[in-house]
Amino acid sequence: MTEAAERSPEAGRDRDRIVNLSDGVFAIAITLLVLDIRVPDIPEGMVASELPAALLSLWPKYLGYVLSFAVISTFWIVHHSIFRPIREYDRGLLYLNFLFLMFVAFVPFPTSLLGEYGDHQLPVAIYACALAIGRLLLTAIHWYSTRDDRLVGEPQDPGEVRFYLIRGLAMPVIFLLSIGVSFFSVGAVIWSWVV
């Protein structure tokens, strides 16, 4: 800890740069989602009669947009509270964080798949897997940074850390369980996520 205290403003600014890059990836991934909702192509004479139905038929896209926006927002909130106590960083934290960002930046693809073929089981399973892995990586970052209070500024309450780690495992388990449920009803799974 003394070494940390010595180069504290330096390390703090470096840590900020990691957070800034992560926020950039979050912001872009969340905003790219809208590119998947394409304006329907309707011949000039039939716009008035066909546009309402065409827009309504895009509902899986809207649902995917709202769902993934909510998921990435939740990831951001968790990432935010995990990084709050972190003061130091090392190569391991950098690699784990990049691995996590790789899944955040990937979310638009399974979302697009879900919006296109959401009534089939495979896209639902892929989507659930991608989010479960992303959430597990967040839990890994949390576990890595709080283990022996290595990278955090002040000792953390072990009971509280354990509580968060267990909660961090709950969401992936729910997502993976939902793959099993999706063998019976795909619609039920997606609506349960939204709720």
Add this chain to the structure above:
Amino acid sequence: MTEAAERSPEAGRDRDRIVNLSDGVFAIAITLLVLDIRVPDIPEGMVASELPAALLSLWPKYLGYVLSFAVISTFWIVHHSIFRPIREYDRGLLYLNFLFLMFVAFVPFPTSLLGEYGDHQLPVAIYACALAIGRLLLTAIHWYSTRDDRLVGEPQDPGEVRFYLIRGLAMPVIFLLSIGVSFFSVGAVIWSWVV
């Protein structure tokens, strides 16, 4: 306030991260608008004769670009002045802000719809609704953060807050009223927004 004062630099930096993420979403949403203006596809031999007309016929796209750029800029200016006095934050503020960002990031879609089918009434109504909801969410953030001076650094003048809340309701009302007008003249509505 004492609790706030105790963890003040901490809370200030966390608040900055919320603002940074929001600015990222603003910057990307505002820049993605240009992707909707596509270069016209003209056979090689006819470029010189047909390009001027083809570029002119894109005017609804240019209009949509300028309009949405102005709207998102205005949202940013209001967001900016609402967050200036905020020192603390809680889950409620985070959720409201993400809900608002969901509408900011969504703006490219109704803009694209307006650029494609702007002479019809439905796209105008959807565009007006999206902006009215976005503006209402900004007002909700303002109301939420200044209620009982909970999240702001220093007590706000109640008269001033009420003035801003009322002004914050005016724009959505105008947008929603314009939907009614659009039953008579779609062009009039869009030009009134630009002005």
Add this chain to the structure above:
Amino acid sequence: MTEAAERSPEAGRDRDRIVNLSDGVFAIAITLLVLDIRVPDIPEGMVASELPAALLSLWPKYLGYVLSFAVISTFWIVHHSIFRPIREYDRGLLYLNFLFLMFVAFVPFPTSLLGEYGDHQLPVAIYACALAIGRLLLTAIHWYSTRDDRLVGEPQDPGEVRFYLIRGLAMPVIFLLSIGVSFFSVGAVIWSWVV
């Protein structure tokens, strides 16, 4: 200045938020340029024989990428040195800056037009106009913020300010003159920009 001194850290942070948003728009506009270079579509059996020629024929796209990257970088450097002494801001500065960003974010469209129809005169003229207006807006921001030393932290040397204003008018003039030249030779104009 006394009012400025009183709320100085506050105003400094607000100014930083304007700079951050601008940097976001710069970073995105500069990175979107690459989306215009599309991978050529070649039937499976003929890739080995046709890919080299197909990639070479994309050279106007590469040229447009390098040219616009250089232009936006130059805009960033000028924006950077204009905002360095600025300490205060007002509505006028916000509006001028957003108007400028509207042209920065627009650059991918004329670039794309140039990459597609660069051997014609109209795209060259549009490109030159867009950049000239962008550069003029930067000069307007400079003039607006240094007039009577209103928004800058300390009095500026009037001779130096005048020198920069004149230099800021030179580039638009060159770009606009190049439109005249383009009546004679389109290629010469583009190569002169690169140089």
Add this chain to the structure above:
Amino acid sequence: MTEAAERSPEAGRDRDRIVNLSDGVFAIAITLLVLDIRVPDIPEGMVASELPAALLSLWPKYLGYVLSFAVISTFWIVHHSIFRPIREYDRGLLYLNFLFLMFVAFVPFPTSLLGEYGDHQLPVAIYACALAIGRLLLTAIHWYSTRDDRLVGEPQDPGEVRFYLIRGLAMPVIFLLSIGVSFFSVGAVIWSWVV
């Protein structure tokens, strides 16, 4: 150094703005990579039977995504450790940094090319060249900023600097050597990069 010390907070903030812009470009380039993985287009009745194979056949795209994500992450980590000691900046550093960013922002194109025609030699050579040049520019930034300790806050250990410069030349050499290898086996080259 005295001049540096005099305008130190100023220069520090300016340096931060360069770093912020760079991080923005990194974040966007890394997130745009996903746009290259397109949802396959399958007729409604055959989704259940054909989707698994269609998704599997996208594996060169997934590989390209992971590879380029890893490369840009590595570039970021190196950029990060090169800029850490930098306190001052000049035009030369700005230009070198923009030249480097031009290659970072360009990475999505060779990645896309690799994902489409990865079993041919030319895309592999182009990809290797782009990365080798990017890495060389990073080394140039390092050499430029540490030469005579000009732009760094405190004198650097010459032995350490030399060690990093040599290491900075190793990766480009490996990439360029791999072009030679690719004459024999394209697959071997790509898998060696991943490892």
